[in-house]
Amino acid sequence: MEDNNLNKENKDNKKGIGRRDVLKSLATLPVAGALLYGAFKKKQLEHYKHSELLKTLSLDTGPVEAPSIVEKRNGDTSTLRVGIIGTGGRGLYLMRSLGFIQPLWIDEWTESARINKQDTRIEMYRQMEDLNVAITGISDVFTVHRDAGLEASSNLYRAGTNGKRGEPAKVYKHYKDLLASDDIDAVVIATPDHWHADMIIDAAKAGKHIYAEKPLSLTVEETYAIERAVKENNVVFQLGHQNRQIESHLKAREVVKKNILGKITMVETFTNRNSPWGAWVYDIHPETTPQNVDWKQFLGSAPDHPFSAERFFRWRCWWDYSTGLTGDLFTHEYDVINQVLDVGIPDTASASGGIYYWKDGREVPDVLHVSYEFQKLDMNLLYSATLANSQHRKKTFFGHDAYMELDNDLVVYADRDSTRFKTAIEDGVIPTHSPMITHVPGRGSIDAISSPTEQYFAQRGLLYTYRGGQQVDTAHLHVKEWINAIRHGSPVSCGIKESVEEAITAHMGTVSYRNQKKVFWDRDKKEIVFG
């Protein structure tokens, strides 16, 4: 039998091109046809499911695009003269976002990019838009920080240590002298929290526009004094919650507006850190001495205390200068929730926690839970924080029909017991074990997803591709928005209204923790009261 076959093949080979040849030549061609047919049918099915999903979610009525993050306008192009009050770590970061970088950073990023092709920081920085700003004044109580700020202020060309320099800013020993200067239009305030209120109020009275670091204030009284000063003096005010510029947060707002989550009754938000830096145990600069720190100016209205390098650098650990977790880290979380849901000030807050891990003499807690009630919204917000574990937890919004996880990416899962999606879930149009909507950075719009690959990426929050999207420093966008508002009167996203809401909400948590009592917000008297 085998011999016969071999003979047949031999005969075939010898015959030249005949009918048998053609048949055998094209025998497997239909397989390719079958593949294309199958692929097409599968694509059609996916397309059908996708469009059904869009219809069910009402996303088919037009693209769900968030408004342009920062308006681009022509017009006033005169140089804005900015003064920096506080040129420590955060102040230098904001100077960088304004286009003034310490030359050392350029050297470091250039070298890092040479070794690691994935490091695009130097490329990003070089591409960052020129905001047409001049740093004309700086003030800091620590001479080392002051010199660093001075060096950055002269780096007009974003050059490395051997590069060209321009005119450095003028140094002011006291911030009040900086505010009194005529060649300053606006100020960036990046000082410890206990200084925010005085500096913002003084700057507003001096007619300077203000970009202030969060949190807004230490107390309720300070908060309303700031609000009055900003409003009465008609200056542009922006609080440094740069989360306002994160694309996924803007998309999350759209998802909520489309009522895709249904009635939202609970939101959870978190802080997890697990390092000395994360717990505010910052390095003490080795050159620090009582001589090169203006300790009296640092203390300001805070209770008197002998010079302490530890307090100077790690001020977030003490109530005199900070409100710890609520002021420093919860405010970030809250402002995102407020950005997405417009929750405003809550009605009640109850907190519990303590110093469980960092028993280093600090006063502020390192583990904290605060539960906030928003009675008009029928909603509870839980803030859960630890400085002794680094497991990342995403902000989660729980609705009757779906829940949304929000981070730099956004993922929405349908609820298996949803009323609105009941039929779509039963028909297999909406999945419950994988996301139904996602937005990942670098992609233009939110989208309903159906293919397994996309679901895989979405579930893990992985970037689909970097090619379409451009990475931008969010702090740069935030200061740019402030500068645009000064120049063109366009709105800021974290103005005085949002700042007051941030501050009061944080203070309710702080007061509840410090008094170990549930607290209430008296909306008429604008006071925190105990039941």
Place this chain on the structure above:
Amino acid sequence: MNKPNYARPQLILLVALRVAIGWHLMYEGVVKIFQPAWSSYGYLMDSKGWFSGLFQNMAANPDLLSVVDFLNVWGLTLIGFAMITGLFSRVAKIGAMVMLLFYFVAHPPLMMADYIFPGEGSYLWVNKNLIELLAVAVLFVFPTGHIIGIDRLIYNYRKK
């Protein structure tokens, strides 16, 4: 080169193996054609092992990445089509082996390698890319395109 002759079961299984591998490669290509947003970026960036730097450099350069993506999508589709139909099967199999070799060295199943992209099985040093590569190598030394495939027409036309 003398073309080998096979017993019928040998021929059927070799052709079936060729068509199946061709199907796999072509469908991978066609799926990517249907997904315009597809990019090899994540896969290349997730590269581990001896050549990871090379693959990450490919991903980091947008122009090069476009070329890599284009070659991937159309390479897979055309090589798969050629293997299914037995057209230019010698060249197609060399192409398939080169592509599979790239996939293997980009994501070698090393003891310490931990990939974001999950494997659907458990592998150490040998994975399905390597096995598929070896299967194509077997097909390369046991060709069938000249018997069942469009190459038969070319082969016989040349002989005539």
